[in-house]
Amino acid sequence: MPVSQAPSVSSLAAAPNDTLLPGVATQDPWVGSFLAGMAGWTLDAFDFFLVVFSLTAIGQTFGQDDKHVTYALFATLALRPIGAFFFGGIADRYGRRIPLAANLVLFAVVELMTGFAHSFVQFLVIRAIFGVVMGGQWGVGVSLAMEKVPLRLRGVLSGLLQQGYAIGFLLAAAAYYTLFDKHGWRPLFLIGALPALLVAAFVMTKVKESEAWLAERHSTFAGIGRTMATHWKLFVYFTVFMMAMHMSSHGTQDLYPTFLQRQFHFNSHQKAAVSAISMVGAILGGLCIGWLSDRLGRRRAMVFAMVGAVCVIPLWAFAQTIPLLIVGAVLMQFCVQGAWGVVPAHLAEMSPGSIRGSLPGLGNQCGVLLAAIAPTLEAGVAKRTGYPVAMASTAVVVFVLAGILTMVRGERSSMALRKG
Numbered sequence: 176m177p178v179s180q181a182p183s184v185s186s187l188a189a190a191p192n193d194t195l196l197p198g199v200a201t202q203d204p205w206v207g208s209f210l211a212g213m214a215g216w217t218l219d220a221f222d223f224f225l226v227v228f229s230l231t232a233i234g235q236t237f238g239q240d241d242k243h244v245t246y247a248l249f250a251t252l253a254l255r256p257i258g259a260f261f262f263g264g265i266a267d268r269y270g271r272r273i274p275l276a277a278n279l280v281l282f283a284v285v286e287l288m289t290g291f292a293h294s295f296v297q298f299l300v301i302r303a304i305f306g307v308v309m310g311g312q313w314g315v316g317v318s319l320a321m322e323k324v325p326l327r328l329r330g331v332l333s334g335l336l337q338q339g340y341a342i343g344f345l346l347a348a349a350a351y352y353t354l355f356d357k358h359g360w361r362p363l364f365l366i367g368a369l370p371a372l373l374v375a376a377f378v379m380t381k382v383k384e385s386e387a388w389l390a391e392r393h394s395t396f397a398g399i400g401r402t403m404a405t406h407w408k409l410f411v412y413f414t415v416f417m418m419a420m421h422m423s424s425h426g427t428q429d430l431y432p433t434f435l436q437r438q439f440h441f442n443s444h445q446k447a448a449v450s451a452i453s454m455v456g457a458i459l460g461g462l463c464i465g466w467l468s469d470r471l472g473r474r475r476a477m478v479f480a481m482v483g484a485v486c487v488i489p490l491w492a493f494a495q496t497i498p499l500l501i502v503g504a505v506l507m508q509f510c511v512q513g514a515w516g517v518v519p520a521h522l523a524e525m526s527p528g529s530i531r532g533s534l535p536g537l538g539n540q541c542g543v544l545l546a547a548i549a550p551t552l553e554a555g556v557a558k559r560t561g562y563p564v565a566m567a568s569t570a571v572v573v574f575v576l577a578g579i580l581t582m583v584r585g586e587r588s589s590m591a592l593r594k595g
Contacts, residue, residue: 205323207382209332212316213339214374215279218367219309220343221350222286223251226302228351228447229360236360237295247299251306252547255540258310263533267392267399270384271319271532278312279375283368290364314536321523322387322531327469329524330476334465334516341457341512348451352444391528402530412584413522413538414545419577420515421546423484426569427491427511429550431504434562439500449504456505460513465520473521473586477514481578484510485571492567514577521586549573 226233226247234244265274285305292298317336324332350363393399403410432450435441441449460480468476487510491503522535549569557565 204383205320205325207377208323208385209320209336211275211374211378211382212320213336214370215275215282215312215316215339216336217339217343217346218279218282218371218374219312220340221346221367222282222289222305222343222364223248223309224344224347225351225360225363226251228347229355229363232355232360233298237298239295243295247302249547250299250303251309252543254303254306255310256537256544258307258312259314259536259540260533261307262311263314263530263536264396264399266315266318266532267388267530268396270388270392271315271322272378272382272384274311274532275315275319276375276378278308278315279371279378282308282312283371283375286364286366286368286371290361310540311536313539314534315532317519317523317535318388318531319382319385321520322385322528329520330469330473330517331462331466333468333518333520334461334463334513337516337519338458338461338512341454341461341508344454345451348447352447387528387531393529399530399533402527403534406527406530406534409525410534410538413535414541416577416580416584417518417539417542418545419542419573419580420518421543422549422573423481423511423570423577424515425546426549426553426573427484427507427566430553430557430562430566433554434566437562439497449501452501453504453508456507456509457512460509460511461516463509464513465516468517468520473517473524474581477517477521477581478578480510480514480517481574481581484514485574488567488570492563492570525584525586 230241230244233247234240237244262274262278282305285301285308288301289298289305292301320336321329321333347363350366354363393402431453432446435446435449464476464480467479471479484507487503487506490499491507494500494503518539519535522538523531526534553565553569556568560568
């Protein structure tokens with residue numbers, strides 16, 4: 176639809192169909208857009224956790240210890256904001272489809288390059304490029320999906336989309352468990368290339384452009400910059416809010432395998448199994464709390480999940496038996512990732528339509544940078560108190576912080592969206 180023929184926001188607001196974000200309606204099918212956004216996030220998580228699982232083996236290949244290989248993880252995290260800025264800006268200027276498809280193609284290239292890296296320096300550079308890819312995918316995929324899904328299902332579908340991260344973890348664990356012993360780490364990174372190219376082709380041939388973007392798009396990058404500057408307070412809030420959310424996630428996940436090894440003396444397969452089981456709780460939590468947010472509101476559902484996470488801490492950190500340990504792990508990720516599942520819908524609803532491709536993604540990726548210190552702080556406390564006390568105390572602080580930040584700003588309720 177040419178810009179001159181794009182319907183006005185006010186006329187769209189009066190339309191009976193409420194499938195999009197504020198003021199925009201459409202008859203476009205939404206399933207393909209949603210699946211494309213979810214598939215991209217799942218593939219990103221799949222790749223990221225392949226590095227986590229293969230950390231020691233990668234170091235042995237390149238003659239590096241674990242500490243030096245973790246620089247690859249840092250490089251990925253450090254460049255995620257660049258990807259959010261770059262791909263998000265293109266999405267707000269030229270539409271959601273093209274940058275999403277380009278991101279997926281670049282993902283496939285990075286996968287192949289990772290599998291064939293000849294030196295550790297090459298590996299680090301490739302993983303830095305992947306950081307740009309991973310940082311750009313979330314915001315673009317979320318904006319396309321949330322602008323098209325039905326309002327009545329937006330919460331539960333937001334939860335499902337976000338748990339593409341947990342699904343990616345499960346797929347990485349399955350690939351590592353099945354193939355690593357026979358073939359090593361390199362072939363693992365070749366698996367995701369073909370699916371990424373197929374999803375990219377699907378986006379370009381089957382997915383229609385977002386009518387929300389057509390109605391509110393900027394004609395220049397300068398216009399996008401001015402709008403971003405106008406909403407700088409919202410960007411600061413997104414960054415701090417997402418810092419707290421990432422701290423709650425990384426604070427309960429990153430050192431958990433080490434906790435299992437130190438406290439329960441688990442081997443690598445046992446650690447992977449318990450971690451994978453906890454991700455089942457994460458997927459269920461994303462769906463359930465997302466569904467609840469459609470009925471109680473986004474903020475109330477998230478705070479409910481955070482309160483539940485606080486209540487689960489004693490069982491999660493101080494379990495005395497293996498069955499109780501597993502129950503605690505499942506319940507904790509149910510609550511934490513349940514709250515996370517509301518995030519795509521919540522941020523998309525609060526964002527102005529003309530910068531919805533860039534603002535949520537950039538705030539999210541800047542937030543993860545600020546939260547990157549959480550595992551280090553947690554490990555430092557563990558040296559003095561032991562892992563159970565360190566994990567419990569860290570969890571209480573970050574859950575309370577996330578709950579407070581969730582409530583300090585309003586939300587675009589379902590009723591408000593219906594009224595435009």
